[in-house]
Amino acid sequence: MVRIALVGGTGHQGPGLALRWALAGHEVLIGSRRGEKAERVARELARDVMAVGVEYGFGHGINQEVVSKADVVVFTIPFGGVRATCEALRDRIRPGAVVVSPVVPMREADFGLIADLPEEGSAAELIASLLPQARVVAAFHTVSAGLLRDVGRPVEGDVVVCGEDEEAKRLVMGLVEDIPNLRPLDGGPLAYSRVLEALTPLLITMGKRLKRPNLGIKFI
Amino acid sequence: MVRIALVGGTGHQGPGLALRWALAGHEVLIGSRRGEKAERVARELARDVMAVGVEYGFGHGINQEVVSKADVVVFTIPFGGVRATCEALRDRIRPGAVVVSPVVPMREADFGLIADLPEEGSAAELIASLLPQARVVAAFHTVSAGLLRDVGRPVEGDVVVCGEDEEAKRLVMGLVEDIPNLRPLDGGPLAYSRVLEALTPLLITMGKRLKRPNLGIKFI
Numbered sequence: 001m002v003r004i005a006l007v008g009g010t011g012h013q014g015p016g017l018a019l020r021w022a023l024a025g026h027e028v029l030i031g032s033r034r035g036e037k038a039e040r041v042a043r044e045l046a047r048d049v050m051a052v053g054v055e056y057g058f059g060h061g062i063n064q065e066v067v068s069k070a071d072v073v074v075f076t077i078p079f080g081g082v083r084a085t086c087e088a089l090r091d092r093i094r095p096g097a098v099v100v101s102p103v104v105p106m107r108e109a110d111f112g113l114i115a116d117l118p119e120e121g122s123a124a125e126l127i128a129s130l131l132p133q134a135r136v137v138a139a140f141h142t143v144s145a146g147l148l149r150d151v152g153r154p155v156e157g158d159v160v161v162c163g164e165d166e167e168a169k170r171l172v173m174g175l176v177e178d179i180p181n182l183r184p185l186d187g188g189p190l191a192y193s194r195v196l197e198a199l200t201p202l203l204i205t206m207g208k209r210l211k212r213p214n215l216g217i218k219f220i
Numbered sequence: 221m222v223r224i225a226l227v228g229g230t231g232h233q234g235p236g237l238a239l240r241w242a243l244a245g246h247e248v249l250i251g252s253r254r255g256e257k258a259e260r261v262a263r264e265l266a267r268d269v270m271a272v273g274v275e276y277g278f279g280h281g282i283n284q285e286v287v288s289k290a291d292v293v294v295f296t297i298p299f300g301g302v303r304a305t306c307e308a309l310r311d312r313i314r315p316g317a318v319v320v321s322p323v324v325p326m327r328e329a330d331f332g333l334i335a336d337l338p339e340e341g342s343a344a345e346l347i348a349s350l351l352p353q354a355r356v357v358a359a360f361h362t363v364s365a366g367l368l369r370d371v372g373r374p375v376e377g378d379v380v381v382c383g384e385d386e387e388a389k390r391l392v393m394g395l396v397e398d399i400p401n402l403r404p405l406d407g408g409p410l411a412y413s414r415v416l417e418a419l420t421p422l423l424i425t426m427g428k429r430l431k432r433p434n435l436g437i438k439f440i
Contacts, residue, residue, distance in 0.1 A: 111409040157440055160426070188425055189331040195422040202415040205408055206380070206439065218438045219426065220377055 002175065005029040005070035007063045007085060008077035010041040013102060015048075016148025017074060017140070022049050022056045023151065024178035029059035031066035038062065052151050068092045072100060072171070073134070079105035079116075079123050086130035095133045098168045100175075101193065102140035103127070104200040112205050115198040124162070124193035137163035137172040138193030141200050143182065144214035154180055157216030160187035160196055185219060222395065225249040225290035227283045227297060227305060230261040233322060234296035235268075236368025237360070242269050242276045243371065244398035249279035251286035258282065272371050288312045292320060292391070293354070299325035299336075299343050306350035315353045318388045320395075321413065322360035323347070324420040332425050335418040344382070344413035357383035357392045358413030361420050363402065364434035374400055377436030380407035380416055405439060 004021055006014040009030040018028045022045070030045070032038035042060035049056045059066065067073045067089050077085055082103060093099065103123035107116040120126040124138035139161040147155040159176045161184050163169040169186065176184035187196065199217070207215035224241055226234040229250040238248045242265070250265070252258035262280035269276045279286065287293045287309050297305055302323060313319065323343035327336040340346040344358035359381040367375040379396045381404050383389040389406065396404035407416065419437070427435035 109411065111411045114411065114414070160422070185426060186429055187422065188429065191329065191331045191334065192422055192425070194334070195418045198415045198418050202380070202407065202412055203439075205412070206405060209406055209408065216440050218440050219423075219432075220436050220438050 001026055002072055002171070003027040003029070003070050004072045004074060005031050005066035006074050006076050007031045007067060007089065008075070008081065010037050011076055013140070013145040013148070014074070014076035015041065015045055016145050017076065018045055018058060019048055019151045020148055020179045021175065022058065023052070023054060026178070027059065029061065029066040029070060031061060031063040033063060035060075035062045048151060063089060064092045068094065070094070070097065072098045072175070074100040075103055075127065077103065079103050082123055082126060083130065086127060090131060093131060093134055097134050098171055099127060099131060099134040099136045100140070100172055101127050101136060101138045104141055104197045106201050113201040115201055117194055117197060121191055122193040122197050124190055124197070128190060135163065135165040135168035136190060137161060137165070137168050138190060138196060139172050139176065141196040142203060142217050144216060147214045156181045158183045158185050158218050160185050160192070162187040162190050162192045162196065164190050221246055222292050222391070223247040223249065223290050224292045224294060225251050225286035226294050227251045227287060227309065228301065229296055230257050231296055233360070233365040233368070234294070235261065235265055236365050237294060237296065238265055238278060239268055239371045240368055240399040241395065242278065243272070243274060246398070247279065249281065249286040249290060251281060251283040253283060255280070255282045268371060283309060284312045288314070290314070290317065292318045292395070294320040295323055295347065297323065299323050302343055302346060303350065306347060310351060313351060313354055317354050318391055319347060319351060319354040319356045320360070320392055321347050321356060321358045324361055324417045326421050333421040335421055337414055337417060341411055342413040342417050344410055344417070348410060355383065355385040355388035356410060357381060357385070357388050358410060358416060359392050359396065361416040362423060362437050364436060367434045376401045378403045378405050378438050380405050380412070382407040382410050382412045382416065384410050
């Protein structure tokens, strides 16, 4: 059992991961900048797992609170919030905690949505530079938030996991495996998160073109 | 039937595509900087298709010759040769010809192999800027050269095809479909070739780690 805090867990990507990890028996804490919002989403998510027959109580609180209790902190926030969030949480994240980045920096170019990677290489590398006490692992870039949220349906696909710390990477690969039908793949050092972050806008635009909004990938 | 010239077709990626398109009934011309090398490889490839029961004569010649006869020109060359090749072939490629770029610019960083995209955005976009008379389409970045070459075995996977010219893109998607078990997917404008070119070094390094040297991808 892992104690997982979802920073910005009330947003787009947090709720789906929260549900899946709750069903896998982990202790999931929903974080938000506003405590009452975290509480409300925690209640809603508890109803969602109840709908598949599982009684579960999500922890909740402001981001600073939930990360201080967690072994694994997942940054389910937009790229625009990364610097301020790292600043706000720097002293609250436990030394040696695993910080998971599914963050994708994107911009709307004239030809369409494309990655807008920061100078540090990727959002994950930026987070690692801002949180030296954390073990940053990049993962979950190519898994549809909508599919994760729909707990009645399986979510299929591969999740490439990158990071410098092998133990932290194994732990996150285990969290991928805890979600039925997802397969973790070791993507090597954290720098390969650049590729994963670049892939997401292609998946989104191709998904729209193919009318497959939840497009994912598999390595064969 | 399409007349296809493979520039640098004697190298790593050319022979496999040549074999597959020969078996699909296209007219394939092997190009090289040295005419005798093109001739030798054309003979070797003819033996390879004969081994699967098909009699076929590959055209061959120096790059300048073969591209001047072709409707589709495939740049099966390393990134380092792109500028000089465009310079040498600029006046020989037919106006309106389709130029296919499977080119992947890579460098060996301290953490491993990674894409080294040019200022223009991608190798394909660089080629488009150097050959304004051509209709450049990016494709075949995620298909193993080794699997393509092994004509007795099917080569599975998805091929994302990017380009500005819809007709040219459809033509190349047809050439993907001509290779059994490959599926073409419309990847949108040429700028998305940046993502495809970035993906290849990840496939190579992950393939080594997984002991799956011919790793490809599928979108699900």
